[in-house]
Amino acid sequence: MANPGPAVVQTTNTQPPRxxxxxIQTIAVSLTPLAVATITTAEQSFGANGVSQVTAxxxxxxxxxxxxxxxxxxxxxxxxxxxxxxxxxxxxxxxTFVNPTAGSVTPASGVYLITVARFIQSVxxxxxxxxxxxxxxxTN
Numbered sequence: 807m808a809n810p811g812p813a814v815v816q817t818t819n820t821q822p823p824r825x826x827x828x829x830i831q832t833i834a835v836s837l838t839p840l841a842v843a844t845i846t847t848a849e850q851s852f853g854a855n856g857v858s859q860v861t862a863x864x865x866x867x868x869x870x871x872x873x874x875x876x877x878x879x880x881x882x883x884x885x886x887x888x889x890x891x892x893x894x895x896x897x898x899x900x901x902t903f904v905n906p907t908a909g910s911v912t913p914a915s916g917v918y919l920i921t922v923a924r925f926i927q928s929v930x931x932x933x934x935x936x937x938x939x940x941x942x943x944x945t946n
Contacts, residue, residue, distance in 0.1 A: 839913040842905040878916030883907040
């Protein structure tokens with residue numbers, strides 16, 4: 807009896823031929839956040855077009871995504887709750903701080919490390935929705 811050869815299992819690749827990710831980069835930005843009032847959250851804007859603090863140009867563009875923010879140190883009683891990029895203005899991003907304590911607290915000043923992702927922009931008329939996906943992608 808002849809050897810039938812190795813068992814072969816063929817898997818169809820369902821991944822797209824290219825990624826929508828353009829790059830991921832970590833930038834260092836020197837920030838001096840404002841005090842956060844007692845028992846509240848406060849969103850502060852930064853960047854060359856920031857309102858809370860104008861910083862050196864960061865290169866962040868509208869549509870970029872902030873993946874992570876590392877503060878220079880911890881301050882008791884205040885935490886970083888959210889980070890986002892302005893959807894219409896380049897070089898403007900927001901950090902939201904939360905203060906659950908009974909007094910005003912100022913977040914740490916210094917160099918914040920911000921990891922930013924930039925994706926290839928969609929030409930869809932409905933970006934960010936399932937209808938903006940290419941027709942070759944199936945959803946379950």
